[in-house]
Amino acid sequence: MQKMLAMQVGKARGNFELVEKPIPEAVGNLVRVKVEACGVCHSDVIVKDGLFPGIKYPRVPGHEVIGVVDAVGPEAKNFSPGQRVGIGWHGGQCFTCDSCRRGDFITCDKAKICGISYDGGYAQYMVAPQDALARVPDALGSVAGAPLMCAGVTTFNALRHSGARPGDVVGVQGLGGLGHLGIQFAKAMGFHVAAISTSDGKRELAMKLGAHEYINTSVEPAARTLRKLGGAAAILATAPDSKTMHALIEALGAGGRLLVIGAGTDPIPVTPIDLIMKRKSIMGWPSGHAMDSQECLEFAALTKTHVMVEEFPLEKAADAFEHMMSGKVRFRAVLKMT
Ligand SMILES: [Zn+2]
Numbered sequence: 302m303q304k305m306l307a308m309q310v311g312k313a314r315g316n317f318e319l320v321e322k323p324i325p326e327a328v329g330n331l332v333r334v335k336v337e338a339c340g341v342c343h344s345d346v347i348v349k350d351g352l353f354p355g356i357k358y359p360r361v362p363g364h365e366v367i368g369v370v371d372a373v374g375p376e377a378k379n380f381s382p383g384q385r386v387g388i389g390w391h392g393g394q395c396f397t398c399d400s401c402r403r404g405d406f407i408t409c410d411k412a413k414i415c416g417i418s419y420d421g422g423y424a425q426y427m428v429a430p431q432d433a434l435a436r437v438p439d440a441l442g443s444v445a446g447a448p449l450m451c452a453g454v455t456t457f458n459a460l461r462h463s464g465a466r467p468g469d470v471v472g473v474q475g476l477g478g479l480g481h482l483g484i485q486f487a488k489a490m491g492f493h494v495a496a497i498s499t500s501d502g503k504r505e506l507a508m509k510l511g512a513h514e515y516i517n518t519s520v521e522p523a524a525r526t527l528r529k530l531g532g533a534a535a536i537l538a539t540a541p542d543s544k545t546m547h548a549l550i551e552a553l554g555a556g557g558r559l560l561v562i563g564a565g566t567d568p569i570p571v572t573p574i575d576l577i578m579k580r581k582s583i584m585g586w587p588s589g590h591a592m593d594s595q596e597c598l599e600f601a602a603l604t605k606t607h608v609m610v611e612e613f614p615l616e617k618a619a620d621a622f623e624h625m626m627s628g629k630v631r632f633r634a635v636l637k638m639t
């Protein structure tokens with residue numbers, strides 16, 4: 302049996318371990334992918350620290366995967382060896398629960414998560430059900446494409462389902478891994494884009510990425526500037542800081558939506574009055590299914606979205622993870638296979 306290198310987590314709160322494992326078989330509807338790049342997402346902490354119940358260890362994390370189809374199972378007829386594909390957070394659906402019967406795969410009751418329900422992309426090879434695979438446009442490199450499979454599709458989907466129309470004011474709070482993509486997507490979608498940050502440090506970058514306004518909330522509250530512009534139709538909250546999110550509700554215009562994608566665990570303090578009078582709402586957005594990811598990849602290629610990454614070899618996955626957790630990686634860390 303042929304072997305591959307993989308970076309696994311042996312147990313909840315265990316360390317990353319570089320191991321040799323058998324290359325997995327493409328059976329049934331599984332597709333085997335030779336991994337070219339895998340993004341390191343904050344949600345990989347779920348595997349590292351055992352934050353979801355029932356994770357089977359050892360587990361190989363990684364749900365921002367781009368690679369090449371290497372083998373297909375007998376039931377995986379939609380793909381063939383040599384195609385470039387991506388696998389994101391949404392790792393497959395059951396097709397039989399009520400959500401799936403409605404075609405709403407992302408809220409599937411038995412949704413699988415790549416790198417949590419099964420081994421993910423911190424490895425030279427992985428297998429995934431064919432319904433979890435997105436096709437990757439030729440114009441998009443594997444390292445740039447990887448973060449789009451989670452960070453990208455989450456911001457892209459939240460924005461395109463926000464109800465904001467071209468010309469509407471849309472805020473993007475936080476200018477890290479999610480926010481730098483959010484600004485570019487919002488610009489490309491035709492919104493009047495306001496970057497919202499807590500300092501002036503990223504002003505130049507935000508304007509270069511396409512923001513029309515830059516709000517430094519340590520100098521002026523976001524609500525003051527955005528209300529002058531008529532209020533935001535939507536604000537994409539990417540920094541997992543619930544207090545900051547609360548302050549953004551005031552910056553929404555009538556019918557405005559706070560799109561919560563920065564996954565924090567603290568409650569967002571909000572009163573019914575904050576929401577009622579101007580029909581405001583707070584909406585979460587969970588990534589996207591394979592076709593959403595594919596559309597995000599195509600949109601990024603079409604609009605020449607600049608995905609800002611720091612590369613690490615697979616062997617340095619622990620460093621990549623640690624740098625990401627401690628904020629040393631300003632945008633996205635990506636493992637590049639050799
Ligand atoms: Zn993720």
Ligand SMILES: [Zn+2]
Pocket residue numbers: 394395396397398399400401402408409410411412
């Ligand atoms: Zn389902």
